Amino acid sequence: MISQIQNLHDVWLHNRTVQTGDAPQLSFENLNNSIISTGPFYFYIIDFYDMSLSHISPSIADIQGYLPESVTLNDILDGIHPSDLEFVTRAELFLTKFFSEKVEREKLLTYKISYCYRARAKDGEYVLFNHQALMLTMDENGGYGKSLNIHTRIDHISNFNTYKISLIGLHGEPSFMNLSLEEQEKTPLRKFSKREIDIIRLLAVGLGNAAVGERLFISPLTVKKHRTNILVKSESKNTAELIQKCILQGII
Numbered sequence: 584m585i586s587q588i589q590n591l592h593d594v595w596l597h598n599r600t601v602q603t604g605d606a607p608q609l610s611f612e613n614l615n616n617s618i619i620s621t622g623p624f625y626f627y628i629i630d631f632y633d634m635s636l637s638h639i640s641p642s643i644a645d646i647q648g649y650l651p652e653s654v655t656l657n658d659i660l661d662g663i664h665p666s667d668l669e670f671v672t673r674a675e676l677f678l679t680k681f682f683s684e685k686v687e688r689e690k691l692l693t694y695k696i697s698y699c700y701r702a703r704a705k706d707g708e709y710v711l712f713n714h715q716a717l718m719l720t721m722d723e724n725g726g727y728g729k730s731l732n733i734h735t736r737i738d739h740i741s742n743f744n745t746y747k748i749s750l751i752g753l754h755g756e757p758s759f760m761n762l763s764l765e766e767q768e769k770t771p772l773r774k775f776s777k778r779e780i781d782i783i784r785l786l787a788v789g790l791g792n793a794a795v796g797e798r799l800f801i802s803p804l805t806v807k808k809h810r811t812n813i814l815v816k817s818e819s820k821n822t823a824e825l826i827q828k829c830i831l832q833g834i835i
Contacts, residue, residue, distance in 0.1 A: 588660045591672045592634070598679050599631035599727045621713075621830050624735035628719070629656060631727040646736055648705035659734075664701035664709050670746050670764075671714075674698050677748065677764050688725040691718045695751040697832045699737070699744050710738035713831065740830055749832035752777065760817055761828060773816045780834065782809050787826050787835040 625643040627636045639651040649658055663671060682691045696716040701709045713735045720728030750759040757774040775783075778799070785795045792803040792810070799806075810822070819825035829835045 587665065587668045587672065588657060591660065591668070591675060594672060594675045594679065595631055595634075595727065598725075622736045622739060624733055626731060626733045628729055628731055630729050644705075646705060646734075647703065659702075662703040664703075667700040667702075667744065670744075671698075671700055673764055674748055677762075681750075681762075689721065690756065691725075692721060693753045693756045694718075695753060696748070697751060697834070698746075698748045699831060701744060702734075704736065710736060711740075711742050711744060713737050737831065740827070745828075745831065747832070749834060751780070751834055758834070760832060760834065775813070775816060779809055779813050779816075782806060783813060783825065783829055784835050786810070786822055787829065 623642065623646050625640045625646055627639040627643070629636055634656050636654065636656055639654060641651050643649050643651055643654060647659075647662060660668070678696060682688045694717075697713065699711055699713050702712050704710045715733040715735070717731045718727065718729075719731055722728060745761065747761040747763055749761060752758040752775075755777050757776055758780050759773065760775055781799060782795055785798055790798070792806040796803045796806045813819075814821070814825060817825050817828060819828060826835065
């Protein structure tokens with residue numbers, strides 16, 4: 584387990600900033616807008632310069648049993664299921680390559696990263712968590728600075744890990760859902776526009792085509808076409824499956 588954790592640290596070591604810096608001040612409104620929670624969650628800010636944690640929410644004690652005043656990053660990593668820790672390492676390596684080769688590296692500041700893994704809960708049982716991360720600062724060379732991480736317990740929704748990654752675009756950037764680590768070298772990327780993400784979120788609260796169209800000032804027929812394209816892109820058989828996937832990936 585120690586060697587697996589070190590492998591993950593090695594991924595970050597080659598991408599971190601060369602000096603620490605102040606993270607932007609996060610108001611409650613900013614934090615609330617960043618977190619999409621479908622269950623009990625906690626958050627913290629990690630400084631990749633020295634791997635220190637700050638702004639740790641007290642709820643980490645109730646969810647995983649760690650004391651917020653003394654918990655370390657390695658404590659959190661050690662709680663990840665050994666089989667899923669390898670996936671987390673590969674996912675972080677994948678993200679490094681993705682933002683270096685597929686999109687501009689500085690675009691990392693305009694994306695929310697989301698994937699799932701199993702980790703020990705306070706009672707010692709392994710349960711499914713959704714990990715969401717927003718990079719807050721980077722240096723001029725693209726080195727990782729500080730990141731807001733949110734971990735949400737979602738075993739009431741599913742106990743099955745899809746082992747896929749979603750990148751939710753902010754500020755009008757396109758989104759990428761359910762990226763497979765094995766397939767990305769062979770298959771073209773499927774982008775989801777801001778309009779498509781908006782439609783997904785409105786469908787998730789139970790709105791039909793007409794109501795969605797009214798909210799977005801488009802026709803019901805246009806909404807229907809978008810829904811068809813979204814189902815194809817997400818490889819979902821129906822809207823219910825689409826919504827479940829999006830919940831598991833922290834999109835809605």
